[in-house]
Amino acid sequence: MKKVLLLTSLAFLLVWCPAVAQQGRVEYAIVIHGGAGNILKESMPAPIEKMYRDSLEKALRIGDSILRNGGSSLDAVEACIRMLEDCPLFNAGKGAVFNAEGKNELDASIMNGNNHMAGSVAGITTVRHPISAARAVMEKSPHVMLTGKGAEQFAADQSLELVDPSWFFTQQRWDDYLKVRAHADSIAAAGEHGTVGCVALDKYGNLAAGTSTGGMLMKKYGRVGDSPIIGAGTYADNESCAVSATGHGEYFIRNVVAYDISALMKYKGMTLQEAASFVINRKLKEQGGMGGVICLDRNGNLAMPFNTAGMFRGWLKSEGGNLEQGVEMFR
Numbered sequence: 001m002k003k004v005l006l007l008t009s010l011a012f013l014l015v016w017c018p019a020v021a022q023q024g025r026v027e028y029a030i031v032i033h034g035g036a037g038n039i040l041k042e043s044m045p046a047p048i049e050k051m052y053r054d055s056l057e058k059a060l061r062i063g064d065s066i067l068r069n070g071g072s073s074l075d076a077v078e079a080c081i082r083m084l085e086d087c088p089l090f091n092a093g094k095g096a097v098f099n100a101e102g103k104n105e106l107d108a109s110i111m112n113g114n115n116h117m118a119g120s121v122a123g124i125t126t127v128r129h130p131i132s133a134a135r136a137v138m139e140k141s142p143h144v145m146l147t148g149k150g151a152e153q154f155a156a157d158q159s160l161e162l163v164d165p166s167w168f169f170t171q172q173r174w175d176d177y178l179k180v181r182a183h184a185d186s187i188a189a190a191g192e193h194g195t196v197g198c199v200a201l202d203k204y205g206n207l208a209a210g211t212s213t214g215g216m217l218m219k220k221y222g223r224v225g226d227s228p229i230i231g232a233g234t235y236a237d238n239e240s241c242a243v244s245a246t247g248h249g250e251y252f253i254r255n256v257v258a259y260d261i262s263a264l265m266k267y268k269g270m271t272l273q274e275a276a277s278f279v280i281n282r283k284l285k286e287q288g289g290m291g292g293v294i295c296l297d298r299n300g301n302l303a304m305p306f307n308t309a310g311m312f313r314g315w316l317k318s319e320g321g322n323l324e325q326g327v328e329m330f331r
């Protein structure tokens with residue numbers, strides 16, 4: 001009798017335990033942002049809100065199909081950002097803001113949390129997808145960062161798509177530029193947003209992060225922000241988290257924001273939520289550094305703190321076979 005009971009309990013445990021474990025397990029996850037700033041429900045017409053929502057959802061669907069089919073987090077990050085770079089709503093690729101000279105200068109970076117490899121480009125004007133140029137630097141060169149003409153030459157050597165600088169022009173951004181130029185020439189006064197970023201966790205437990213931007217409206221010719229700086233705007237480490245930032249880049253560089261969040265988890269044992277919130281809502285806020293981050297850890301926990309009025313953001317998580325997703329922009 002005892003033997004029967006024991007066997008029954010064993011059989012029960014064998015069937016039940018994997019089912020329970022499966023329930024709480026995140027198979028893959030992806031988080032995206034489209035910039036933080038003065039994004040308010042009351043000043044956004046409903047059709048514009050819908051356009052943003054649709055674009056963010058489209059990017060999430062692209063990431064989902066890659067990750068669901070066993071693609072890597074790096075592939076998902078690159079593909080999502082490529083789509084957002086082509087979307088004129090965001091300040092990256094087509095739709096980038098103009099610098100003080102009335103030109104578009106683009107920055108991007110990507111990092112693989114599995115092996116700490118990273119690549120970035122800054123100040124480029126002729127590469128349609130800066131994020132792919134950043135990935136090429138990571139995978140096909142011995143370097144981490146290439147800038148300006150050298151980065152463009154490298155992208156051409158890698159057969160990446162090149163465009164005339166006018167490809168990045170949008171009337172909306174040009175009007176913003178003319179307005180700001182007429183009233184003030186400070187980047188702080190401009191408060192532009194729309195940088196894009198993505199962090200992902202794939203089925204193999206690997207994290208990746210990427211960020212792409214036109215920088216800040218009215219920035220000086222040659223200015224480089226945080227987005228292409230590994231550790232400031234982008235960071236990924238399988239042992240802690242993946243981070244992509246958006247906001248006033250000078251503050252993010254000085255505070256090494258993305259790495260700081262990772263280090264607080266790794267060396268101080270903070271949770272993702274605690275580390276991200278501490279850096280954005282305490283450290284940065286006290287200094288007047290405005291912006292936000294999207295973060296993901298290897299267990300699929302996510303954090304998206306921002307200290308601005310709003311941040312375009314979306315997430316998708318496959319947990320125990322269920323898909324959970326959302327898109328938000330306001331507080």
Ligand code: ASP
Nearest residue numbers: 195215216225246247249
């Ligand atoms: N962080 C970007 C930069 O400073 C701008 C942004 O995220 O809106 O270049």
